[in-house]
Amino acid sequence: MTSPLITPAELAALDEVTVLDVRWRLGGPPGEGLYREGHIPGAVFCDLDADLAAPPGAGGRHPLPEAGAFQAAMRRLGVTDAPVVVYDDAGSTTAARAWWALRYFGHRNVRVLDGGLQAWTAANLPITKDVPDSAVGGFTARPGGMPVLTADEAAELATRGVLLDARAAERYRGEVEPVDPVAGHVPGAVNAPTTENVGPDGRFLDPAALRARFTALGVGEGVEVGAYCGSGVTAAHEVLALEVAGLPGALYVGSWSNWVADPTRPVATG
Template sequence: MSHLLSAADLAHEIEGVVVLDVRWALTTATTSAGRADYDAGHVPGAFFVDLDGELAGPAGEGGRHPLPDPAVVEALARRAGITERSRVVVYDAKESYAAARAWWVLRWAGVPDVRVLDGGYAAWLAAGLPVSTQEPADRNGDFVVRPGQLPTLDAAEAAQVARNGLLLDARAPERYAGEIEPIDPVAGHVPGAVNSPTSAWLAEDGTFRKDLAEHWQRVADGRGDGTGTVGVYCGSGVTAAHEMLALAELGIDAVLYPGSWSEWIRDTSRPVATGPQPG
Protein backbone atom coordinates (compact mmCIF):
# COMPACT_ATOMS: atom_id res chain seq x y z
CA MET A 1 0.00 0.00 0.00
CA SER A 2 1.25 3.45 -0.88
CA HIS A 3 1.95 5.90 1.90
CA LEU A 4 0.76 8.69 -0.40
CA LEU A 5 -2.74 9.83 -1.30
CA SER A 6 -3.92 12.08 -4.13
CA ALA A 7 -6.26 15.01 -3.58
CA ALA A 8 -8.98 13.22 -5.54
CA ASP A 9 -8.65 10.10 -3.41
CA LEU A 10 -8.79 12.13 -0.20
CA ALA A 11 -11.91 13.92 -1.40
CA HIS A 12 -13.52 10.56 -2.15
CA GLU A 13 -12.95 9.16 1.33
CA ILE A 14 -12.80 12.30 3.45
CA GLU A 15 -15.81 11.35 5.58
CA GLY A 16 -14.04 8.24 6.78
CA VAL A 17 -10.60 9.59 7.67
CA VAL A 18 -8.96 11.88 10.23
CA VAL A 19 -7.27 14.80 8.48
CA LEU A 20 -4.39 16.74 10.05
CA ASP A 21 -3.06 20.07 8.73
CA VAL A 22 0.66 20.38 9.53
CA ARG A 23 1.51 23.57 7.67
CA TRP A 24 4.72 24.94 9.10
CA ALA A 25 6.95 27.96 8.49
CA LEU A 26 10.09 25.98 7.72
CA THR A 27 12.28 29.00 7.05
CA THR A 28 11.72 30.50 10.48
CA ALA A 29 11.10 27.27 12.41
CA THR A 30 7.90 28.70 13.89
CA THR A 31 4.29 27.66 13.44
CA SER A 32 2.72 31.11 13.45
CA ALA A 33 2.50 31.34 9.68
CA GLY A 34 1.16 27.79 9.49
CA ARG A 35 -1.64 28.58 11.91
CA ALA A 36 -2.55 31.74 10.01
CA ASP A 37 -2.71 29.77 6.78
CA TYR A 38 -4.94 27.18 8.43
CA ASP A 39 -7.30 29.87 9.72
CA ALA A 40 -7.52 31.36 6.22
CA GLY A 41 -8.62 28.04 4.73
CA HIS A 42 -8.01 24.32 5.06
CA VAL A 43 -9.29 20.92 4.00
CA PRO A 44 -12.77 20.57 5.55
CA GLY A 45 -12.66 18.82 8.90
CA ALA A 46 -8.87 19.07 9.24
CA PHE A 47 -7.30 19.64 12.65
CA PHE A 48 -4.33 21.98 12.87
CA VAL A 49 -1.15 20.44 14.28
CA ASP A 50 1.66 22.53 15.78
CA LEU A 51 4.84 20.83 14.57
CA ASP A 52 7.12 22.47 17.14
CA GLY A 53 4.76 21.91 20.05
CA GLU A 54 3.13 18.57 19.21
CA LEU A 55 5.54 16.71 16.93
CA ALA A 56 8.79 17.66 18.67
CA GLY A 57 10.09 18.20 22.16
CA PRO A 58 11.86 21.35 23.37
CA ALA A 59 15.22 22.07 21.76
CA GLY A 60 18.17 20.97 23.86
CA GLU A 61 20.69 18.16 24.14
CA GLY A 62 18.59 16.09 21.76
CA GLY A 63 18.83 18.71 19.00
CA ARG A 64 16.48 21.36 17.68
CA HIS A 65 13.52 19.01 17.12
CA PRO A 66 13.94 15.97 19.38
CA LEU A 67 11.23 13.36 19.62
CA PRO A 68 8.08 14.61 21.34
CA ASP A 69 6.82 13.55 24.75
CA PRO A 70 4.52 10.56 24.09
CA ALA A 71 1.86 12.18 26.29
CA VAL A 72 1.80 15.20 23.97
CA VAL A 73 1.32 12.98 20.92
CA GLU A 74 -1.43 11.08 22.72
CA ALA A 75 -3.22 14.34 23.51
CA LEU A 76 -3.01 15.33 19.85
CA ALA A 77 -4.35 11.96 18.72
CA ARG A 78 -7.26 12.10 21.15
CA ARG A 79 -8.09 15.72 20.24
CA ALA A 80 -8.38 14.63 16.60
CA GLY A 81 -10.47 11.58 17.48
CA ILE A 82 -7.89 8.99 16.46
CA THR A 83 -8.62 5.41 17.47
CA GLU A 84 -6.91 2.11 16.74
CA ARG A 85 -9.07 1.80 13.62
CA SER A 86 -8.60 5.32 12.26
CA ARG A 87 -7.18 6.10 8.87
CA VAL A 88 -5.17 9.31 9.19
CA VAL A 89 -4.18 11.67 6.38
CA VAL A 90 -1.66 14.46 6.96
CA TYR A 91 -0.76 17.37 4.72
CA ASP A 92 1.19 20.62 4.68
CA ALA A 93 1.42 23.50 2.22
CA LYS A 94 2.97 21.69 -0.72
CA GLU A 95 6.21 19.71 -0.46
CA SER A 96 5.21 17.41 2.44
CA TYR A 97 8.30 18.16 4.53
CA ALA A 98 6.29 18.84 7.70
CA ALA A 99 3.61 16.30 6.76
CA ALA A 100 6.27 13.61 6.53
CA ARG A 101 7.40 14.45 10.06
CA ALA A 102 3.80 13.92 11.23
CA TRP A 103 3.60 10.68 9.22
CA TRP A 104 6.75 9.39 10.88
CA VAL A 105 5.98 10.55 14.45
CA LEU A 106 2.46 9.14 14.41
CA ARG A 107 3.68 5.78 13.17
CA TRP A 108 6.50 5.83 15.74
CA ALA A 109 3.76 6.42 18.33
CA GLY A 110 1.79 3.39 17.12
CA VAL A 111 -0.86 4.85 14.80
CA PRO A 112 -1.13 2.04 12.25
CA ASP A 113 -2.56 3.77 9.16
CA VAL A 114 -1.08 7.16 8.26
CA ARG A 115 -0.77 8.58 4.77
CA VAL A 116 0.37 11.86 3.26
CA LEU A 117 -1.57 14.04 0.81
CA ASP A 118 0.87 14.17 -2.10
CA GLY A 119 1.40 17.78 -3.10
CA GLY A 120 -0.21 19.09 0.07
CA TYR A 121 -2.79 21.82 0.29
CA ALA A 122 -1.59 23.18 -3.07
CA ALA A 123 -2.72 19.95 -4.73
CA TRP A 124 -6.09 20.18 -2.98
CA LEU A 125 -6.61 23.72 -4.28
CA ALA A 126 -5.36 22.83 -7.76
CA ALA A 127 -8.02 20.11 -7.92
CA GLY A 128 -10.71 22.73 -7.26
CA LEU A 129 -11.85 21.04 -4.06
CA PRO A 130 -13.78 22.85 -1.30
CA VAL A 131 -12.08 24.54 1.64
CA SER A 132 -13.26 25.52 5.10
CA THR A 133 -12.41 28.12 7.74
CA GLN A 134 -14.22 26.24 10.50
CA GLU A 135 -12.09 24.49 13.11
CA PRO A 136 -13.60 21.17 14.17
CA ALA A 137 -14.46 20.54 17.80
CA ASP A 138 -12.34 18.12 19.81
CA ARG A 139 -13.41 14.54 19.15
CA ASN A 140 -12.15 12.88 22.33
CA GLY A 141 -10.48 9.87 20.77
CA ASP A 142 -9.21 6.97 22.84
CA PHE A 143 -5.91 6.18 21.18
CA VAL A 144 -3.14 4.98 23.51
CA VAL A 145 0.34 5.92 22.31
CA ARG A 146 2.97 3.18 22.19
CA PRO A 147 6.23 5.01 21.47
CA GLY A 148 9.09 3.25 19.75
CA GLN A 149 7.11 1.45 17.05
CA LEU A 150 9.71 2.62 14.51
CA PRO A 151 13.45 2.19 15.10
CA THR A 152 15.77 5.18 15.49
CA LEU A 153 19.50 5.88 15.43
CA ASP A 154 21.48 7.69 18.09
CA ALA A 155 24.73 9.47 17.26
CA ALA A 156 26.94 6.42 17.76
CA GLU A 157 24.66 4.26 15.64
CA ALA A 158 24.52 6.92 12.92
CA ALA A 159 28.33 6.92 12.79
CA GLN A 160 28.29 3.13 12.48
CA VAL A 161 25.78 3.26 9.61
CA ALA A 162 27.97 5.83 7.86
CA ARG A 163 30.84 3.31 8.04
CA ASN A 164 29.03 0.05 7.37
CA GLY A 165 25.79 0.95 5.61
CA LEU A 166 24.47 4.06 3.92
CA LEU A 167 23.81 7.23 5.90
CA LEU A 168 21.98 9.91 3.91
CA ASP A 169 22.24 13.63 4.71
CA ALA A 170 19.03 15.25 3.47
CA ARG A 171 20.23 18.86 3.64
CA ALA A 172 21.10 21.14 0.73
CA PRO A 173 24.55 20.51 -0.84
CA GLU A 174 26.04 23.76 0.44
CA ARG A 175 25.11 22.92 4.03
CA TYR A 176 26.35 19.36 3.65
CA ALA A 177 29.67 20.65 2.30
CA GLY A 178 30.00 23.14 5.12
CA GLU A 179 30.07 26.10 2.74
CA ILE A 180 27.23 27.78 4.66
CA GLU A 181 25.32 27.01 7.84
CA PRO A 182 22.39 29.36 8.45
CA ILE A 183 20.97 27.59 11.51
CA ASP A 184 23.44 25.46 13.45
CA PRO A 185 26.69 26.75 15.01
CA VAL A 186 28.93 24.22 13.21
CA ALA A 187 29.00 23.52 9.47
CA GLY A 188 29.72 20.23 7.76
CA HIS A 189 28.40 16.68 7.87
CA VAL A 190 28.78 13.32 9.60
CA PRO A 191 31.90 11.68 8.14
CA GLY A 192 30.92 9.02 5.64
CA ALA A 193 27.41 10.36 5.08
CA VAL A 194 26.21 10.75 1.49
CA ASN A 195 24.44 13.94 0.47
CA SER A 196 20.87 13.37 -0.77
CA PRO A 197 19.00 16.70 -0.79
CA THR A 198 15.35 16.35 0.14
CA SER A 199 14.27 18.69 -2.64
CA ALA A 200 15.70 16.33 -5.26
CA TRP A 201 13.03 13.74 -4.44
CA LEU A 202 10.27 16.12 -5.56
CA ALA A 203 8.70 17.19 -8.83
CA GLU A 204 8.15 20.88 -9.53
CA ASP A 205 4.54 20.76 -8.31
CA GLY A 206 5.59 19.52 -4.87
CA THR A 207 4.53 15.92 -5.40
CA PHE A 208 7.01 13.07 -5.17
CA ARG A 209 8.78 12.48 -8.45
CA LYS A 210 7.53 9.57 -10.55
CA ASP A 211 10.99 8.05 -11.06
CA LEU A 212 11.77 7.46 -7.38
CA ALA A 213 13.41 4.10 -8.05
CA GLU A 214 15.77 5.53 -10.65
CA HIS A 215 16.60 8.47 -8.43
CA TRP A 216 17.33 6.11 -5.55
CA GLN A 217 19.79 4.15 -7.67
CA ARG A 218 21.67 7.36 -8.46
CA VAL A 219 21.72 8.38 -4.79
CA ALA A 220 22.81 4.97 -3.54
CA ASP A 221 25.39 4.49 -6.30
CA GLY A 222 25.60 0.79 -5.60
CA ARG A 223 25.66 1.16 -1.81
CA GLY A 224 21.92 0.72 -1.20
CA ASP A 225 21.85 -2.93 -2.19
CA GLY A 226 19.81 -4.12 0.77
CA THR A 227 22.75 -5.66 2.64
CA GLY A 228 23.30 -2.78 5.06
CA THR A 229 21.26 -0.35 7.10
CA VAL A 230 20.07 2.84 5.42
CA GLY A 231 19.89 5.79 7.81
CA VAL A 232 18.71 9.35 7.21
CA TYR A 233 19.38 12.63 8.98
CA CYS A 234 19.05 16.34 8.25
CA GLY A 235 19.48 19.48 10.33
CA SER A 236 17.03 18.64 13.09
CA GLY A 237 15.13 15.51 12.07
CA VAL A 238 12.19 17.14 10.26
CA THR A 239 13.00 17.07 6.55
CA ALA A 240 14.82 13.75 6.95
CA ALA A 241 11.40 12.21 7.53
CA HIS A 242 10.50 13.30 4.00
CA GLU A 243 13.30 11.15 2.62
CA MET A 244 12.15 8.34 4.89
CA LEU A 245 8.74 8.62 3.22
CA ALA A 246 10.24 8.48 -0.27
CA LEU A 247 12.23 5.40 0.65
CA ALA A 248 9.17 3.79 2.22
CA GLU A 249 7.39 4.21 -1.12
CA LEU A 250 10.18 2.07 -2.57
CA GLY A 251 9.80 -0.56 0.11
CA ILE A 252 13.04 0.45 1.86
CA ASP A 253 12.87 0.41 5.66
CA ALA A 254 15.32 3.21 6.43
CA VAL A 255 16.05 4.36 10.00
CA LEU A 256 15.80 7.96 11.16
CA TYR A 257 18.45 9.72 13.22
CA PRO A 258 16.05 12.09 15.02
CA GLY A 259 18.68 14.29 16.64
CA SER A 260 20.39 14.81 13.29
CA TRP A 261 23.12 17.40 12.76
CA SER A 262 21.87 19.72 15.50
CA GLU A 263 22.39 16.93 18.03
CA TRP A 264 25.59 15.54 16.49
CA ILE A 265 27.51 18.80 16.96
CA ARG A 266 26.58 19.18 20.65
CA ASP A 267 29.41 16.80 21.47
CA THR A 268 32.61 18.51 20.31
CA SER A 269 34.48 15.20 20.35
CA ARG A 270 32.44 13.96 17.39
CA PRO A 271 34.23 14.38 14.05
CA VAL A 272 33.00 16.79 11.37
CA ALA A 273 33.64 16.43 7.65
CA THR A 274 33.44 19.21 5.06
CA GLY A 275 33.48 19.33 1.30
CA PRO A 276 31.23 17.73 -1.33
CA GLN A 277 32.36 14.15 -0.68
CA PRO A 278 31.52 11.83 2.26
CA GLY A 279 35.10 12.20 3.52
Protein backbone atom coordinates in the same frame (compact mmCIF):
# COMPACT_ATOMS: atom_id res chain seq x y z
CA MET B 1 2.21 -2.85 0.04
CA THR B 2 -0.17 0.07 0.53
CA SER B 3 1.46 3.32 -0.49
CA PRO B 4 2.18 5.81 2.32
CA LEU B 5 0.90 8.47 -0.08
CA ILE B 6 -2.68 9.37 -0.97
CA THR B 7 -4.06 11.45 -3.84
CA PRO B 8 -6.54 14.30 -3.41
CA ALA B 9 -9.28 12.25 -5.10
CA GLU B 10 -8.65 9.31 -2.77
CA LEU B 11 -8.79 11.57 0.28
CA ALA B 12 -11.99 13.25 -0.90
CA ALA B 13 -13.63 9.82 -1.20
CA LEU B 14 -12.86 8.78 2.39
CA ASP B 15 -15.71 8.88 4.89
CA GLU B 16 -14.02 8.24 8.23
CA VAL B 17 -10.64 10.00 8.37
CA THR B 18 -8.75 12.43 10.57
CA VAL B 19 -6.95 15.10 8.54
CA LEU B 20 -4.04 16.99 10.07
CA ASP B 21 -2.77 20.28 8.62
CA VAL B 22 0.94 20.39 9.47
CA ARG B 23 1.99 23.65 7.82
CA TRP B 24 5.04 25.33 9.36
CA ARG B 25 7.52 28.08 8.52
CA LEU B 26 11.03 28.40 9.96
CA GLY B 27 11.20 32.04 11.00
CA GLY B 28 7.98 32.78 9.12
CA PRO B 29 4.30 33.23 9.97
CA PRO B 30 2.90 30.59 12.35
CA GLY B 31 1.40 27.60 10.59
CA GLU B 32 -1.84 28.06 12.52
CA GLY B 33 -2.28 31.44 10.85
CA LEU B 34 -1.99 29.81 7.44
CA TYR B 35 -4.46 27.16 8.57
CA ARG B 36 -7.03 29.77 9.60
CA GLU B 37 -6.71 31.49 6.22
CA GLY B 38 -7.97 28.31 4.57
CA HIS B 39 -7.61 24.54 4.87
CA ILE B 40 -9.06 21.24 3.75
CA PRO B 41 -12.58 20.83 5.19
CA GLY B 42 -12.52 18.89 8.44
CA ALA B 43 -8.76 19.29 8.92
CA VAL B 44 -7.37 20.25 12.32
CA PHE B 45 -4.11 22.11 12.83
CA CYS B 46 -1.14 20.08 14.09
CA ASP B 47 1.76 22.15 15.45
CA LEU B 48 5.18 20.79 14.53
CA ASP B 49 6.92 22.33 17.55
CA ALA B 50 4.23 21.65 20.17
CA ASP B 51 2.67 18.38 18.98
CA LEU B 52 5.41 16.51 17.11
CA ALA B 53 8.51 17.33 19.12
CA ALA B 54 9.76 17.79 22.65
CA PRO B 55 11.25 21.16 23.66
CA PRO B 56 14.63 21.89 22.03
CA GLY B 57 17.80 21.15 23.97
CA ALA B 58 20.77 18.81 23.90
CA GLY B 59 18.57 16.28 22.09
CA GLY B 60 18.25 18.66 19.15
CA ARG B 61 15.89 21.33 17.88
CA HIS B 62 13.00 18.87 17.34
CA PRO B 63 13.66 15.89 19.61
CA LEU B 64 11.29 12.97 19.84
CA PRO B 65 8.46 13.67 22.30
CA GLU B 66 7.71 11.33 25.18
CA ALA B 67 4.97 8.82 24.43
CA GLY B 68 2.56 10.36 26.94
CA ALA B 69 2.98 13.86 25.53
CA PHE B 70 2.52 12.65 21.95
CA GLN B 71 -0.53 10.60 22.89
CA ALA B 72 -2.12 13.59 24.63
CA ALA B 73 -1.46 15.81 21.61
CA MET B 74 -2.92 13.33 19.15
CA ARG B 75 -5.99 12.70 21.31
CA ARG B 76 -6.55 16.46 21.52
CA LEU B 77 -6.47 16.54 17.72
CA GLY B 78 -9.06 13.77 17.52
CA VAL B 79 -6.76 10.98 16.36
CA THR B 80 -8.10 7.45 16.80
CA ASP B 81 -7.17 4.17 15.15
CA ALA B 82 -9.15 5.30 12.09
CA PRO B 83 -7.19 6.46 9.02
CA VAL B 84 -5.15 9.64 9.35
CA VAL B 85 -4.04 11.84 6.44
CA VAL B 86 -1.46 14.58 6.94
CA TYR B 87 -0.54 17.44 4.61
CA ASP B 88 1.38 20.70 4.33
CA ASP B 89 2.18 23.16 1.55
CA ALA B 90 5.94 22.60 1.34
CA GLY B 91 6.49 19.39 -0.59
CA SER B 92 5.39 17.27 2.39
CA THR B 93 8.53 18.16 4.36
CA THR B 94 6.68 18.78 7.64
CA ALA B 95 3.78 16.42 6.92
CA ALA B 96 6.37 13.66 6.67
CA ARG B 97 7.37 14.29 10.29
CA ALA B 98 3.73 13.79 11.36
CA TRP B 99 3.55 10.61 9.25
CA TRP B 100 6.76 9.29 10.77
CA ALA B 101 5.84 10.20 14.36
CA LEU B 102 2.44 8.54 14.10
CA ARG B 103 4.03 5.46 12.58
CA TYR B 104 6.75 5.42 15.25
CA PHE B 105 4.14 5.58 17.99
CA GLY B 106 2.17 2.71 16.52
CA HIS B 107 -0.50 4.13 14.20
CA ARG B 108 -0.97 1.64 11.38
CA ASN B 109 -3.01 3.71 8.95
CA VAL B 110 -1.47 7.11 8.25
CA ARG B 111 -0.76 8.56 4.81
CA VAL B 112 0.61 11.78 3.35
CA LEU B 113 -1.40 13.82 0.86
CA ASP B 114 0.90 13.75 -2.16
CA GLY B 115 1.44 17.28 -3.40
CA GLY B 116 -0.14 18.76 -0.29
CA LEU B 117 -2.57 21.65 -0.28
CA GLN B 118 -1.49 22.73 -3.76
CA ALA B 119 -2.52 19.37 -5.22
CA TRP B 120 -5.84 19.59 -3.40
CA THR B 121 -6.67 23.02 -4.82
CA ALA B 122 -5.35 22.06 -8.27
CA ALA B 123 -7.96 19.27 -8.25
CA ASN B 124 -10.65 21.95 -7.70
CA LEU B 125 -11.47 20.58 -4.27
CA PRO B 126 -12.88 22.92 -1.61
CA ILE B 127 -11.05 25.00 0.97
CA THR B 128 -12.69 26.36 4.12
CA LYS B 129 -11.94 28.69 7.03
CA ASP B 130 -14.31 26.78 9.31
CA VAL B 131 -12.53 25.25 12.30
CA PRO B 132 -14.14 21.90 13.20
CA ASP B 133 -15.07 20.87 16.71
CA SER B 134 -12.78 17.88 17.09
CA ALA B 135 -13.81 15.17 19.53
CA VAL B 136 -11.15 13.78 21.85
CA GLY B 137 -9.52 10.82 20.16
CA GLY B 138 -8.59 7.48 21.66
CA PHE B 139 -5.16 6.96 20.10
CA THR B 140 -2.71 5.04 22.29
CA ALA B 141 0.97 5.76 21.69
CA ARG B 142 3.19 2.68 21.59
CA PRO B 143 6.82 3.60 20.79
CA GLY B 144 9.03 1.56 18.49
CA GLY B 145 7.01 1.35 15.29
CA MET B 146 9.84 2.81 13.17
CA PRO B 147 13.62 2.34 13.49
CA VAL B 148 15.63 5.16 15.05
CA LEU B 149 19.33 5.95 15.40
CA THR B 150 21.31 7.53 18.21
CA ALA B 151 24.32 9.73 17.38
CA ASP B 152 26.70 6.80 17.95
CA GLU B 153 24.58 4.49 15.81
CA ALA B 154 24.44 7.08 13.02
CA ALA B 155 28.23 7.43 13.08
CA GLU B 156 28.65 3.67 12.93
CA LEU B 157 26.09 3.30 10.15
CA ALA B 158 28.00 5.82 8.03
CA THR B 159 30.92 3.37 7.97
CA ARG B 160 29.10 0.11 7.24
CA GLY B 161 25.91 1.17 5.45
CA VAL B 162 24.57 4.42 4.03
CA LEU B 163 23.80 7.48 6.14
CA LEU B 164 21.89 10.05 4.10
CA ASP B 165 22.19 13.75 4.89
CA ALA B 166 18.89 15.26 3.74
CA ARG B 167 19.98 18.91 3.87
CA ALA B 168 20.86 21.20 0.97
CA ALA B 169 24.26 20.52 -0.57
CA GLU B 170 25.83 23.77 0.65
CA ARG B 171 24.91 22.96 4.25
CA TYR B 172 26.26 19.43 3.86
CA ARG B 173 29.55 20.79 2.52
CA GLY B 174 29.77 23.25 5.40
CA GLU B 175 29.75 26.34 3.19
CA VAL B 176 26.78 27.84 5.03
CA GLU B 177 24.88 27.00 8.20
CA PRO B 178 21.87 29.25 8.79
CA VAL B 179 20.52 27.51 11.90
CA ASP B 180 23.00 25.39 13.83
CA PRO B 181 26.22 26.66 15.48
CA VAL B 182 28.60 24.41 13.53
CA ALA B 183 28.68 23.77 9.78
CA GLY B 184 29.49 20.48 8.08
CA HIS B 185 28.25 16.90 8.17
CA VAL B 186 28.64 13.55 9.91
CA PRO B 187 31.83 11.92 8.58
CA GLY B 188 30.98 9.33 5.93
CA ALA B 189 27.45 10.62 5.32
CA VAL B 190 26.18 10.96 1.75
CA ASN B 191 24.31 14.07 0.67
CA ALA B 192 20.74 13.43 -0.54
CA PRO B 193 18.71 16.69 -0.47
CA THR B 194 15.02 16.06 0.13
CA THR B 195 14.18 18.55 -2.60
CA GLU B 196 15.21 15.87 -5.09
CA ASN B 197 12.56 13.45 -3.79
CA VAL B 198 9.77 15.49 -5.36
CA GLY B 199 9.00 17.08 -8.70
CA PRO B 200 8.27 20.76 -9.42
CA ASP B 201 4.64 20.20 -8.38
CA GLY B 202 5.66 18.99 -4.91
CA ARG B 203 4.55 15.42 -5.63
CA PHE B 204 6.90 12.55 -4.90
CA LEU B 205 8.74 10.96 -7.78
CA ASP B 206 7.34 7.57 -8.71
CA PRO B 207 8.72 4.53 -6.84
CA ALA B 208 11.02 3.46 -9.68
CA ALA B 209 12.56 6.92 -9.98
CA LEU B 210 13.08 7.15 -6.22
CA ARG B 211 14.61 3.69 -6.15
CA ALA B 212 17.01 4.68 -8.92
CA ARG B 213 17.93 7.85 -7.01
CA PHE B 214 18.72 5.95 -3.84
CA THR B 215 20.50 3.15 -5.70
CA ALA B 216 22.83 5.76 -7.20
CA LEU B 217 23.59 6.89 -3.64
CA GLY B 218 24.58 3.37 -2.59
CA VAL B 219 21.27 2.19 -1.15
CA GLY B 220 20.02 -1.23 -2.19
CA GLU B 221 18.77 -4.60 -1.02
CA GLY B 222 20.64 -5.71 2.07
CA VAL B 223 22.24 -2.29 2.63
CA GLU B 224 21.28 -0.68 5.92
CA VAL B 225 20.30 2.96 5.52
CA GLY B 226 19.54 5.86 7.83
CA ALA B 227 18.83 9.55 7.40
CA TYR B 228 19.38 12.81 9.23
CA CYS B 229 18.96 16.52 8.53
CA GLY B 230 19.20 19.63 10.67
CA SER B 231 16.62 18.75 13.32
CA GLY B 232 14.97 15.48 12.27
CA VAL B 233 12.12 16.96 10.22
CA THR B 234 13.17 16.80 6.58
CA ALA B 235 15.01 13.55 7.32
CA ALA B 236 11.58 12.04 7.99
CA HIS B 237 10.80 13.08 4.41
CA GLU B 238 13.83 11.04 3.32
CA VAL B 239 12.54 8.01 5.24
CA LEU B 240 9.14 8.51 3.61
CA ALA B 241 10.72 8.66 0.14
CA LEU B 242 12.67 5.49 0.94
CA GLU B 243 9.43 3.76 1.91
CA VAL B 244 7.76 4.86 -1.32
CA ALA B 245 10.73 3.28 -3.10
CA GLY B 246 10.29 0.07 -1.09
CA LEU B 247 13.47 0.61 0.94
CA PRO B 248 13.32 0.68 4.76
CA GLY B 249 15.26 3.43 6.51
CA ALA B 250 16.02 4.54 10.08
CA LEU B 251 15.78 8.12 11.35
CA TYR B 252 18.41 9.90 13.41
CA VAL B 253 15.84 12.08 15.15
CA GLY B 254 18.29 14.41 16.87
CA SER B 255 20.12 14.96 13.58
CA TRP B 256 22.77 17.63 13.10
CA SER B 257 21.45 19.84 15.91
CA ASN B 258 22.04 16.96 18.32
CA TRP B 259 25.34 15.94 16.72
CA VAL B 260 26.98 19.35 17.20
CA ALA B 261 25.65 19.70 20.76
CA ASP B 262 28.62 17.51 21.74
CA PRO B 263 31.86 19.33 20.77
CA THR B 264 33.83 16.07 20.85
CA ARG B 265 31.96 14.65 17.85
CA PRO B 266 33.87 14.90 14.58
CA VAL B 267 32.71 17.22 11.80
CA ALA B 268 33.45 16.76 8.10
CA THR B 269 33.29 19.45 5.39
CA GLY B 270 33.54 19.50 1.65
